[in-house]
Amino acid sequence: MEEIRRIGVFTSGGDAPGMNACIRAVVRTAIAHDLEVVGIRRGYAGMIEGDFVEMDGRSVSNILQLGGTILKSARSKAFMTPEGRAKAAEQLRKAGIDALVAIGGDGTFRGAAVFYEEHHIPIVGCPGTIDNDLFGTDETIGFDTAMNTAIQNIDRIRDTADAHDRLFLVEVMGRDAGFIALNCGIGSGAEMVLIPETFTDIEEIKERILSLMSAQSRSSIVVVAEGDEHGGATQIAQDLREDPAFAKIDLRVCILGHTQRGGSPTARDRVLASRLGSAAVEALLQGHTNVMVGVVNGEIKLTPLKHVYSRKKTIDYELLKLTQLLG
Ligand code: ATP
Secondary structure, three states, rough: OOOOEEEEEOOOOOOOOHHHHHHHHHHHHHHHHHOOEEOOOHHHHHHOOOOOOEEHHHOOOOOOOOOOOOOOOOOOOOHHOOOHHHHHHHHHHHOOOEEEEEEOOOHHHHHHHHHHHHHOOOOOEEEOOOOOOOOOOOOOOOOOHHHHHHHHHHHHHHHHHHHHOEEEEEEEOOOOOOHHHHHHHHOOOOOOOOOOOOOOOHHHHHHHHHHHHHHHOOOOEEEEEEOOOOHHHHHHHHHHHHHHHOOOOOEEEEOOOOHHHOOOOOOHHHHHHHHHHHHHHHHHHHHOOOOOEEEEEOOOEEEEEHHHHOOOOOOHHHHHHHHHOOO
C-alpha cells in the first residue's frame, strides 16, 4: 500500500444539506493526520478539468451550518467514458493527489468503483443524498433536513387545506424510493402516502379519498413520492379529476421540489455528516478503498461500493402500516 499524503475531496450528483459539514470533517480530520487536502470543484466534471483548490483548516470555517456545497456539484457525461476517466486520473496525478473522498449518491459510487478499477487511486465514499436510498447506511446525509423541510411545508399546506376543506396532493422528492414520503406522511399526519415501493391502485385510492372526504367535512392530504410508479402527483390529480365523483372536491397539487434540497442542515445531519467525513479519512488511512462509510445501528460501518449500488435498501413496512393506521 502506498503512503497517502494528499487527498482530494469532492461532492457529486444531487446536492444535499450537510455536504458542507462533511467536507469540513474530511478537511479537519486529514489535517489532524498531517495530510494535505485538495478540494475538487464540481464533482467529476471538475476532476476532468483540474478545477482544484488547496484547502486548509480555515477554508472550512463557518460552513458547517450552510446548505448546498461550497465545492459545488455537477453531473458529468464525460466521466461515463474511459477517456474522460483517464483525463481525470491524469489531472489527479499531476496535482499529486493520491486518494479521494467522494460525497454523493449511487451514481457517484458507480463512477468511483469503475474509476478505481481502471486507475487504482484509493477512494472512499460518504453517502450524501436526500433520498436515503443507499444500502449500507441507516441514513444518508441530507435526508433528515429534507424530511423536516417537507414536514414544515406540509404543516403550512394543512392550514390552508383545512380552511377550505380541500384535498391536497403533495409531491415530495424520491425518484426511486419512498423514504421521504413515508416519514413525512407520518410526521405531518397525512391521510395517505403513495410510494414507488408499493402498487398504487388508483381505483382503491379514489374510494379511500371519497370515503375520507365524505365522512366529515374536512381537508385531506395525500403525500406522493415523485417516483411513484403511477406518475407522481400531477398524474394522480389528472386521474381523479377525470372521475365525475370528484367533481365537487376542491383538489390541489403542490410540488415541494427543490425546496427540500436547500436550507441549513438539521443537528442530526450535521452530526452524521461530521462522523462520516471523519470516518472516511480514517478508512483511507487504514488502507480501505472502494467502500462507503455509513452508520448502521449507531456504529460506523464500511460497505463495498458495489453492494451500495447493486443492493436495494428496503423501506420499513411497519412505517407503511402506521401511515394506514393513523391516517
Ligand atoms: P443523487 O442520487 O443525489 O442524484 P448521484 O450520485 O446518484 O446523486 P448521479 O447523477 O447519478 O448522482 O451520478 C453522479 C455522477 O457520477 C454522474 O454525473 C457521472 O459523472 C458519474 N457516474 C454515474 N454513473 C456512472 C457510471 N456507471 N460510470 C461512470 N460514472 C458514472
